[in-house]
Amino acid sequence: MSQMQSEIRDGMRIEWDVPITMDDGLVLRADVFRPISQGRYPAILSYGPYGKGLAFQDGYKTAWEIMAREHPDAVTGTSNQYQNWEVVDPEKWVPDGYVCVRVDSRGAGRSPGYLNHNSMRENRDFSLCIDWAAAQSWCSGKVGLNGISYYASSQWRAAALQPPHLAAICVWDGETTIATRLITVESSAPSARTGRTCR
Secondary structure (H helix, E strand, C coil): CCCCEEEEECEEEEEEEEECCCCCEEEEEEEEEEECCCCEEEEEEEEEECCCCHHHHHHHHHHHHHHHHCHHHHCHHHHHHHHCCCCCCCCEEEEEHHHEEECCCCCCCCCCCCCCCCCCCHHHHHHHHHHHHHCCCCEEEEEEEEECCHHHHHHHHHHHCCCCCEEEEECCCCCHHHHHHHHHHHHHEEEECCCCEEE
């Protein structure tokens, strides 16, 4: 099992492999990036299967190169050492008074167990992680969620459980393609009453 480690570097207090115990006893692992100064800060949390410790530029080299070329502002003002796939860069958020929490989902990265995407168990785990973050001495009690694609769509399901400290979700490309296709198919189908399409 992973052991938690803590250090101060790059203007942040970083805690690696922080244990978060779920209601069935399984221990998930999170990395927590927070301001060095003691205080209570809002948290931005992400929960997913892509490995909190896998650097964006290492795991997704082509996507990284395209992003760096087409959106150079995304890679400026940061060392990019803590960039991960589809989640916030703590070097851009921690200086503004936020804590960034990245949790490896059950069975992914440094968390034990078995992957079970989009399941009630995963939704419950995500909700429990929100509760855990809100209860920490460094948290203001307000937790926001952020992420793209899988990290985005999972926010909808966690929010549906109504964790009391969830203050905001920022869903970016969270199954919008699926919703768009469903709406397009539905609106293109002939109406049962008129035989005409809804367009």
